[in-house]
Amino acid sequence: EIVLTQSPATLSLSPGERATLSCGASQSVSSSYLAWYQQKPGLAPRLLIYDASSRATGIPDRFSGSGSGTDFTLTISRLEPEDFAVYYCQQYGSSPPWTFGQGTKVEIK
């Protein structure tokens, strides 16, 4: 099983600032099959990024993903008020289970 470790646990930033979230894998993620999701309180997660760097349908271009192997990054170039939420990474490329990271909360400073 691939273990995903996200850092930091909490990121305190102001609107307009740049957010950099990290996701480290315990072993190489096959073919960069890594996704990022956003979750707001009381709502289901929303797919943001897949295949490490492809934006899902309707996702603003201020969200970008990068990385390969065991190190991946989600960058939000300029935080909008609606971006304050919890973000999860997930790998779906190796044998099951398709594990999630523990999440990074982006909060308003």
Added chain:
Amino acid sequence: EVQLVESGGGLVQPGGSLRLSCAASGFTFSSYWMSWVRQAPGKGLEWVANIKQDGSEKYYVDSVKGRFTISRDNAKNSLYLQMNSLRAEDTAVYYCARDFEGSSPSPLGYWGQGTLVTVSS
């Protein structure tokens, strides 16, 4: 529009059983892998199980193997999760989710609103 609507959650005693359902609409259900993902109160996401388009392949997280069974009825556009021998640690919101793309592997592109399962005496 893709819609996934879960039902069947509720309060159940430890050792009991519950069957979750997910009604799908707005897409060709039989063309996609489907998954169940859960989230314990105040905790992160945990992938639980998934099932291939024709039901011929099923995978589970270790903690539910032998207790939970995922199934689907393509004629009814429905996904199910039969949960037996429930434990307190199974308490969570259970989400039904569809693969983003019809080819595997694929992330989870569409999610239902979730149904709460509470295991308590």
